Amino acid sequence: MSSYESAERYFNHAAEVMGLSDNMGKLLKTPQREVKVQIAIEMDDGLIGTFIGYRIQHNKARGPMKGGLRFHPEVDGDEVLALASLMTWKTAVVNIPYGGAKGGISVDTSALSHRELESITRKFVDEIHDIFGPDTDIPAPDMGTNSQIMAWIMNQYEKYHGYNPACVTGKPVELHGADGREEATGRGVAIVTKAAMTKLKKPVEGARVAIQGFGNVGSFAASILHKMGAKIVAVSDAFGGIQNQDGLDIPELLKHMEKHKKVEEFEGSEPIDNAGLFAADVDVLIPAAIGGVLTKENADDVRAKLIVEAANNPTTSEADYILERKGILVVPDILANAGGVTVSYFEWVQNRQHFSWELEEVRKRLEKIMTTAFDRVWKVAEEKKVSPRIAAYVLGIGRVGRATVLGGI
Numbered sequence: 120m121s122s123y124e125s126a127e128r129y130f131n132h133a134a135e136v137m138g139l140s141d142n143m144g145k146l147l148k149t150p151q152r153e154v155k156v157q158i159a160i161e162m163d164d165g166l167i168g169t170f171i172g173y174r175i176q177h178n179k180a181r182g183p184m185k186g187g188l189r190f191h192p193e194v195d196g197d198e199v200l201a202l203a204s205l206m207t208w209k210t211a212v213v214n215i216p217y218g219g220a221k222g223g224i225s226v227d228t229s230a231l232s233h234r235e236l237e238s239i240t241r242k243f244v245d246e247i248h249d250i251f252g253p254d255t256d257i258p259a260p261d262m263g264t265n266s267q268i269m270a271w272i273m274n275q276y277e278k279y280h281g282y283n284p285a286c287v288t289g290k291p292v293e294l295h296g297a298d299g300r301e302e303a304t305g306r307g308v309a310i311v312t313k314a315a316m317t318k319l320k321k322p323v324e325g326a327r328v329a330i331q332g333f334g335n336v337g338s339f340a341a342s343i344l345h346k347m348g349a350k351i352v353a354v355s356d357a358f359g360g361i362q363n364q365d366g367l368d369i370p371e372l373l374k375h376m377e378k379h380k381k382v383e384e385f386e387g388s389e390p391i392d393n394a395g396l397f398a399a400d401v402d403v404l405i406p407a408a409i410g411g412v413l414t415k416e417n418a419d420d421v422r423a424k425l426i427v428e429a430a431n432n433p434t435t436s437e438a439d440y441i442l443e444r445k446g447i448l449v450v451p452d453i454l455a456n457a458g459g460v461t462v463s464y465f466e467w468v469q470n471r472q473h474f475s476w477e478l479e480e481v482r483k484r485l486e487k488i489m490t491t492a493f494d495r496v497w498k499v500a501e502e503k504k505v506s507p508r509i510a511a512y513v514l515g516i517g518r519v520g521r522a523t524v525l526g527g528i
């Protein structure tokens with residue numbers, strides 16, 4: 120099943136629950152614009168490297184389109200379309216004034232030098248600068264991209280349109296990035312994990328947690344949950360995984376990561392593969408890496424009582440059905456990982472006002488938005504007798520649909 124097919128199935132299920140007309144369903148599913156560009160650069164060895172870049176603008180009914188850029192070898196049009204559509208529903212679920220978009224480049228960044236990465240990024244901006252900007256479509260980091268890449272984007276954009284930090288978010292704090300954006304997605308994941316544990320009548324203190332992915336989102340989620348008193352018993356990255364049944368020492372693991380760039384061989388841990396991590400005897404499972412990892416083949420093995428989708432689209436719709444039948448609570452991506460885009464919104468607001476907020480202000484506002492969205496999704500789930508995922512879609516589609524009707528096409 121393709122990434123988009125899975126996302127579309129959730130949409131269709133929610134549309135049925137809401138009694139959405141076919142015409143409105145078709146309008147809301149159809150992307151505004153899909154752009155695919157050639158990115159050719161001179162590689163360090165003097166040869167030409169040719170890559171493909173994408174930006175898909177899904178929906179603008181509620182405001183400028185918003186969504187990250189993914190640099191990963193598996194990026195393709197189908198995946199970017201699925202991720203762009205998720206952004207439309209995500210910004211609506213947390214009720215921030217944006218539509219949805221996503222982009223990326225099909226590239227293995229680990230095979231690039233710093234100069235090649237910068238060249239690819241700048242060339243991508245050369246190709247798409249006229250379709251993004253502070254009032255139209257605002258990119259941000261996602262898998263394989265970071266604040267340095269956002270700084271290059273801002274600088275290259277300036278060459279065409281003049282200085283405007285609000286054209287991209289997730290920038291370094293020294294270049295008008297928001298304090299708290301880097302940790303925001305992981306912090307949001309921790310906030311909703313706590314809220315969901317409360318619904319399960321269990322404290323987060325002492326909860327056993329396994330996390331797939333230890334990049335930006337996975338590492339901050341681990342660190343913040345660890346500070347909340349949870350026991351992180353297993354984590355993994357693309358090289359492999361580690362476990363310690365008594366709980367991994369997360370501050371020490373972060374130091375180990377700085378030095379070795381992978382979790383493997385962390386002192387006091389034993390190896391675990393992804394299959395073992397998904398089947399681990401834990402309270403909470405947090406996929407925080409790539410999409411499509413929970414499938415009909417492994418969903419039955421899951422022993423966690425709660426899954427918090429830090430990654431985008433980690434669960435195929437077939438697996439989702441199995442997890443629901445097993446009584447496992449799933450906090451869906453479009454709610455669980457919305458902390459990142461929420462603080463991106465704060466960054467954009469600060470850039471437009473030329474005024475920065477204190478970190479505590481950012482954290483306080485993020486907590487309010489995440490818990491409000493969680494409660495709202497929970498309420499819809501109870502009222503409509505559907506899973507939190509379908510409830511989140513009902514909420515998001517409802518808000519985008521109403522904006523479309525009010526604003527006109």
Ligand SMILES: NC(=O)C1=CN([C@@H]2O[C@H](COP(=O)(O)OP(=O)(O)OC[C@H]3O[C@@H](n4cnc5c(N)ncnc54)[C@H](OP(=O)(O)O)[C@@H]3O)[C@@H](O)[C@H]2O)C=CC1
Binds near residue numbers: 457
């Ligand atoms: N950054 C953000 O603000 C947001 C991100 N997300 C989503 O969160 C997820 C992670 O993004 P982010 O943390 O930014 O990305 P990063 O690139 O910072 O980290 C990705 C992590 O996933 C690991 N990984 C990749 N493939 C596998 C695999 N097969 N098995 C185990 N681990 C793997 C990587 O390992 P290695 O380092 O070894 O390659 C790395 O630890 C994505 O789905 C993204 O869309 C959602 C909302 C916002």
Ligand SMILES: O=C(O)CCC(=O)C(=O)O
Binds near residue numbers: 209258
């Ligand atoms: O911060 C943003 O604007 C978007 C983050 C993103 O790509 C996501 O939420 O999946």
